[in-house]
Amino acid sequence: MNATSASSLPPSYVGRFAPSPTGPLHFGSLVSALASYAHARAAGGQWLVRMEDLDPPREQPGAKDAILESLDNHGLHWDGPVVYQSQRLEAYAHTLEQLQQAGLVYPCTCTRDDLRAMGGVYDGRCRQREVDLSQPHALRLKLYDVPPGVPTLPDVCQFDDLIQGPQAQNLRLEVGDQIIKRKDGLFSYQLAVVVDDIAQHISHVVRGSDLLEVSARQIALFQLLGEKPPLYGHVPLALNTQGQKLSKQSHAPALNDGQAGANLWHALVFLNQSPPEELAQAPADEVLAWAVSHWRTPAIRGLSKPESQATTEQR
Incomplete structure (x- = not known):
């Protein structure tokens, strides 16, 4: 893709x-x-x-x-x-649509209080549950357990930073599914x-x-x-x-x-x-x-x- x-x-x-x-x-x-x-x-x-x-x-x-x-x-x-x-909102919307068609996006109604209760790492609870789309909701990106046909990512992302040296982060345990469109309708920085x-x-x-x-x-x-x-x-x-x-x-x-x-x-x-x-x-x-x-x-x-x-x- x-x-x-x-x-x-x-x-x-x-x-x-x-x-x-x-x-x-x-x-x-x-x-x-x-x-x-x-x-x-x-x-x-x-x-x-x-x-x-x-x-x-x-x-x-x-x-x-x-x-x-x-x-x-x-x-x-x-x-x-x-x-x-x-000035690039159309480009972000286009990529969001691609991700949605690949089954990588889902709506989420969780609040900041919910996230704090999870220990700060989103646990994917809205992945499978029904969400009332008439209510304010964000859109999250699946970073792990992705659908068939999508590149499977390792849980641990490793890269060599040009200045800080080798880095490793467990996407499942340290990051969780990230918001790519906010509840207020703004596209996320990520x-x-x-x-x-x-x-x-x-x-x-x-x-x-x-x-x-x-x-x-x-x-x-x-x-x-x-x-x-x-x-x-x-x-x-x-x-x-x-x-x-x-x-x-x-x-x-x-x-x-x-x-x-x-x-x-x-x-x-x-x-x-x-x-x-x-x-x-x-x-x-x-x-x-x-x-x-x-x-x-x-x-x-x-x-x-x-x-x-x-x-x-x-x-």
């Missing part, structure tokens, strides 16, 4: 940065953007930008344009047009990100380690759709002094675009790339040129997040 078809062979390396417009670009998001950019450019690959604007209640007015402007001011220039998930990665021929995904735990379920969806998943690499998160991920919710300050070169230099320090001190005063394009020519993915492995927090406080 193929979610999309390619008219020509894609480039060998296509990376992407996919921010959510919940606020302006901050230091934590710059770290992820720089890592994915440098990894792609060092490999001679393409670097795309996708706006994950599928959740209007969480979006901040003006954030989309502000993020793109900040990326541009930091010299992080992308290839091709920006893709907006809000569905949209896979459909878009397939459509854009994404070969490598370098992103924050907060998304490491969802990688196995995304890989499973690629496999159910008969597609090859990208290679994943997860960089450590920039934290505040309370140990919280820098985000709108933790009141992370917006980047000062007027000191773009210094921002990039601090991000390289955070990523353990050891940029020279004099580069801290250089313009953004010089810092990026150094970053690409000296990029060392192995240097990020084992990076201690607590020791790196001091850098984030300067932003």
Whole structure:
């Protein structure tokens, strides 16, 4: 079952940065953007930008344009047009229909309280029971015990993260069937990100380690759709002094675009790339040129997040 078809062979390396417009670009998001950019450019690959604007209640007015402007001011220039998930609803609906026809989707009326009572892992209780479709309900994807004719996935998904090393997750015991369309009618991130990665021929995904735990379920969806998943690499998160991920919710300050070169230099320090001190005063394009020519993915492995927090406080 193929979610999309390619008219020509894609480039060998296509990376992407996919921010959510919940606020302006901050230091934590710059770290992820720089890592994915440098990894792609060092490999001679393409670097795309996708706006994950599928959740209007969480979006901040003006954030989309502000993020793109900040990326541009930091010299992080992308290839091709920006893709907006809000404009790709037909593609998600098409893939959802494919999954439904394959018998991989079922309605679910369980609540968050129900999920908490299950220990946080959905136990599949709505798989076989009758659901009143006139009532609010989500749609879940079967990740295990799939119908005949569908690729059978191992309970344990194993992959080698480019930065974090070997990973393994038991889809049955640690994940459970995932929601791919919410009760409010919005498509889930898990569905949209896979459909878009397939459509854009994404070969490598370098992103924050907060998304490491969802990688196995995304890989499973690629496999159910008969597609090859990208290679994943997860960089450590920039934290505040309370140990919280820098985000709108933790009141992370917006980047000062007027000191773009210094921002990039601090991000390289955070990523353990050891940029020279004099580069801290250089313009953004010089810092990026150094970053690409000296990029060392192995240097990020084992990076201690607590020791790196001091850098984030300067932003």
